[in-house]
Amino acid sequence: MNSKKNKTAQKNPQYKILFVSSELHPFAKTGGLGDVSNSLPKALKDLEQDIIVLIPAYPFAVQKAESIKYIAKINLPAKGFPGHLGLPAGIGKINSVAILETTLPGSQVKVWMIESELYNRPGTPYFDENNIEFEDNDFRFALLNYVAVEIAMGRAGLNWRPDIVHGNDWQAGLLGVLLEHEHEQSGIEKIRPASVFTIHNMAHMGIFSSDRFNALELSPHLWNHHELEFHGDFSFIKGGLVFSDRVNTVSPSYAKEIQTEEFGYGLSGLLSYRSERLSGILNGIDMNEWNPEKDTMIKKNYSIKTLDDKRLNKSALQKHFNLPAKKKTLLLGMVARLVYQKGVDLILENMEEILELPVQIVVLGSGDLELESRLRRWVSRHPEKIQIQLGYDESLSHLIEAGADAFLMPSRFEPCGLNQLYSLRYGTIPIVRETGGLADTVTHASKENLADHSATGIVFHEANGSTIVDAITLTSLLYQNEVAWKKLMINGMNQEFSWKNSARQYLKLYTQAIEDRNKYQKHAPEMFW
Numbered sequence: 001m002n003s004k005k006n007k008t009a010q011k012n013p014q015y016k017i018l019f020v021s022s023e024l025h026p027f028a029k030t031g032g033l034g035d036v037s038n039s040l041p042k043a044l045k046d047l048e049q050d051i052i053v054l055i056p057a058y059p060f061a062v063q064k065a066e067s068i069k070y071i072a073k074i075n076l077p078a079k080g081f082p083g084h085l086g087l088p089a090g091i092g093k094i095n096s097v098a099i100l101e102t103t104l105p106g107s108q109v110k111v112w113m114i115e116s117e118l119y120n121r122p123g124t125p126y127f128d129e130n131n132i133e134f135e136d137n138d139f140r141f142a143l144l145n146y147v148a149v150e151i152a153m154g155r156a157g158l159n160w161r162p163d164i165v166h167g168n169d170w171q172a173g174l175l176g177v178l179l180e181h182e183h184e185q186s187g188i189e190k191i192r193p194a195s196v197f198t199i200h201n202m203a204h205m206g207i208f209s210s211d212r213f214n215a216l217e218l219s220p221h222l223w224n225h226h227e228l229e230f231h232g233d234f235s236f237i238k239g240g241l242v243f244s245d246r247v248n249t250v251s252p253s254y255a256k257e258i259q260t261e262e263f264g265y266g267l268s269g270l271l272s273y274r275s276e277r278l279s280g281i282l283n284g285i286d287m288n289e290w291n292p293e294k295d296t297m298i299k300k301n302y303s304i305k306t307l308d309d310k311r312l313n314k315s316a317l318q319k320h321f322n323l324p325a326k327k328k329t330l331l332l333g334m335v336a337r338l339v340y341q342k343g344v345d346l347i348l349e350n351m352e353e354i355l356e357l358p359v360q361i362v363v364l365g366s367g368d369l370e371l372e373s374r375l376r377r378w379v380s381r382h383p384e385k386i387q388i389q390l391g392y393d394e395s396l397s398h399l400i401e402a403g404a405d406a407f408l409m410p411s412r413f414e415p416c417g418l419n420q421l422y423s424l425r426y427g428t429i430p431i432v433r434e435t436g437g438l439a440d441t442v443t444h445a446s447k448e449n450l451a452d453h454s455a456t457g458i459v460f461h462e463a464n465g466s467t468i469v470d471a472i473t474l475t476s477l478l479y480q481n482e483v484a485w486k487k488l489m490i491n492g493m494n495q496e497f498s499w500k501n502s503a504r505q506y507l508k509l510y511t512q513a514i515e516d517r518n519k520y521q522k523h524a525p526e527m528f529w
């Protein structure tokens with residue numbers, strides 16, 4: 001830990017943090033993880049933390065970095081290196097990587113990118129240009145973990161060693177495993193940094209076959225169902241859950257939900273067993289990037305005081321999608337990965353009834369091919385009521401947040417969800433299912449909540465078609481009542497979703513992780529999850 005320098009520093013501990021992620025907006029993003037990897041480190045930097053974000057140097061990421069420089073070559077230790085797990089044969093062919101340094105735009109946060117042939121491919125972080133998943137994602141992300149550990153243990157010649165290694169999602173799931181191994185080998189307590197693992201989505205578990213476990217040459221001792229084995233396969237996320245000093249997820253409700261069979265993906269027992277080390281911290285949003293008063297990607301800026309200007313964004317959005325320019329028709333927006341999690345099929349199953357209501361719908365997203373083509377069929381049947389744009393489009397996602405009257409988010413599960421937060425900030429009423437972070441952030445427009453000004457959106461409970469239709473019907477009724485609608489918009493816009501509070505909670509989590517690391521106990525295989 002650094003010395004305390006000023007008043008603020010006396011209040012907050014100061015840590016060196018290595019934040020490890022497979023996504024980082026604006027360099028590489030497929031979903032919320034990219035946003036959080038950007039905005040949480042910035043908020044921690046504002047709390048005077050010495051934080052560095054480590055990601056793979058995907059070619060599209062390097063291309064977007066304004067000034068990027070080579071700072072080091074890390075020679076990766078061969079298998080059998082004393083005190084080290086060693087590198088598996090596949091990765092062993094890669095005996096060194098380069099580290100490139102840049103900064104996160106609009107901040108002082110340093111970003112280190114790992115340059116390796118395993119990352120030098122077009123596509124997305126996980127898929128090739130034809131949307132086919134890379135076959136060697138286990139090796140690619142194992143490398144991310146191995147390099148992070150070289151840095152964490154001060155073996156990278158970078159003259160910087162973290163107090164905390166903060167891994168995110170399955171791609172960083174081996175960090176805890178490798179760091180624990182360092183600990184065991186060293187024989188000296190406290191030598192390794194403390195580890196924190198954040199679950200952004202339990203549905204992605206990094207599951208690979210036992211052959212791949214063998215190919216990765218992970219210690220055979222890890223092959224048991226209390227550690228990395230998962231029903232005959234092996235799972236990266238289990239590494240993070242079993243071995244990290246602290247585990248958290250991105251909302252308090254989701255932290256509870258994943259301890260149940262319905263949401264735990266077969267790991268609810270393990271998560272319950274670790275419940276004393278498991279917590280939920282709500283994501284914040286980047287208040288500069290998602291600010292209707294300053295957003296350069298929307299047609300007309302607006303605030304609570306100039307709410308009427310929001311209508312110009314609605315017209316621009318209708319124009320973009322070639323929808324009739326109806327000012328008084330409820331315009332519903334949706335920006336999402338088009339997958340089962342997001343409840344797109346629930347909307348599709350009830351589209352007939354939904355489109356009978358006085359609404360227009362615009363959807364931006366990509367994902368499941370069948371869902372995409374079912375959406376397209378509705379567009380061809382009712383082009384004056386529903387339009388979609390398939391693909392990824394950052395500016396359009398801002399225009400939808402600004403131009404839509406209400407935002408559809410009928411997720412089956414939602415660890416935190418960011419779009420409902422953006423919607424609240426933009427005076428766009430979120431229509432959400434009561435689950436995970438959606439339940440924690442949106443307050444239903446019941447009579448009582450409208451009366452005491454706490455209502456911010458429409459919340460429905462069951463994940464079935466009739467409840468969605470009811471929720472949209474209720475939204476369209478409320479929309480007719482201009483006074484109530486405006487009140488709802490203003491309540492939402494007045495909510496506080498900056499990272500300040502949550503970043504402080506992460507600092508507490510880091511302190512707890514260090515305390516737990518100091519107490520050091522091996523996370524025993526004698527347990528019974």
Ligand code: ADP
Pocket residue numbers: 030031032033035201335336337364365366391392393394397416417418419420
């Ligand atoms: P998830 O991480 O499950 O995809 P979140 O709501 O946490 O869901 O975050 C999704 C993020 O990705 C938001 O910033 C959203 O605007 C963005 N996003 C998703 N799909 C698209 C798309 N097709 N174009 C632009 N942005 C998108």
